[in-house]
Amino acid sequence: MRSMTSLPRHSLGPALLILLLALASCSDQPEPRTAAGDRPGDRSAAEYEYRRLQAELKLADSARTYMVLDLDQGQLLLKLKGVAVWESPLQLLDKDSTRIYRFADRYLGEEARTIRFVTEKYLYDSQGKSPDSVLAVVSKVLEVEPEKLQREIPGRFHLKWGMRLSLEVDTDVEGRPTSRLKNTVLGVSEALVQPFEARLEIHMDPDAALTFWHAVAEGMPTLLVPPN
């Protein structure tokens, strides 16, 4: 009988491989979850991620800023050329997590859409950043309209993506109403359609909202990262 030391060299490789495989099978570590796993849920999640990544790479190829609604990490991002240029946490006013799933389901739709475009933005009220008197003086010196010298801090606004998808943003800033009549009428019609909408209501820091409101334009592409 030959001892282990006298085993021919060519048999050491397979022996090591078997040992490694045996050790791996004894390990308590859970099997790493692969994005393209065999389970049907994994497969559809992987399929969606694959298509979302392609969509984002195409968006990054353009010169436009785009939005990422990351419901998995609870973040709102603006990106340019694939790079994050602005972000804000999604601070939901209603802690009911089913709203997030409802929003994601509606967003994806039957065809698991990766991109939607902002179809509407509406500002209910806002507040000037600088006192009017300062703006008036500077505007006179520079011969530029006062409203061009600063962006207003939004109080409350909403964004929509069609498909009755809505994001309501509140900053707690008490500002001047954009239009009292339109706000009242919209308030009534919004209350009536609310049960049929997939709506997220969030609180946002006023400084963050200043950027978000002004940077988002109708037609802006939006990507959704669904909740896990």
Next chain:
Amino acid sequence: MKRLGLWLLLGLVALLTGAVAVGLLLHRQPPVQPLVAIADSALLSLPDDAAKAQKEIQRLRRSLTALTPKKPYIVIDTHASLAYLRTADSVWFKATCSTGNGGELVDSTTGRKWIFNTPHGCFKINSKITHPWWRKPDWAYIEEAEAIPKNESERYDSEMMGDYAMGFGNGYFIHGTIYERLLGMNVTHGCVRLGSSDLKWLFDRVQIGTPVYIF
């Protein structure tokens, strides 16, 4: 009594219908044009083979990650008049700045037109200058209703740009200002102005090639 209730109910329904109709009318907007032409139908499906699929996803993840600079990059937020030096997950520096006022200037004699916007997009720092001199362009004279000097040397101003300037292409700079009280307002002709201490901090840390994202 029953009839009155019915009328009240009908009235309420009519009122609500009217509110919705007015709301829809006020809400009605022309169809929105997507700002980027991209459709879900143009995206490829995941390969059937699980190993291949995994590889493809990882390849795309790597491609996307590679877009974010490894070193810090500058972000100029023209909406909030803020300048940042940041990485993917942390902000190193945040300062109030001033950017383009969006104004328009037309030279009535020649018809030349200028729009004073800060350009949006991705740029790179391509020059770093200490004690920069500003070569006043034609619009600076037209704006002040002054005659454009014939002598080139009369165009130079040693004060206007502060102590440092970082060029990011096409004549645009991040530079200082003698009007620090106007920081936070959109008052420039397209350049990005910073306060003197913020400018020095940024100038000391930025290299030629540092990406500048302006939105």
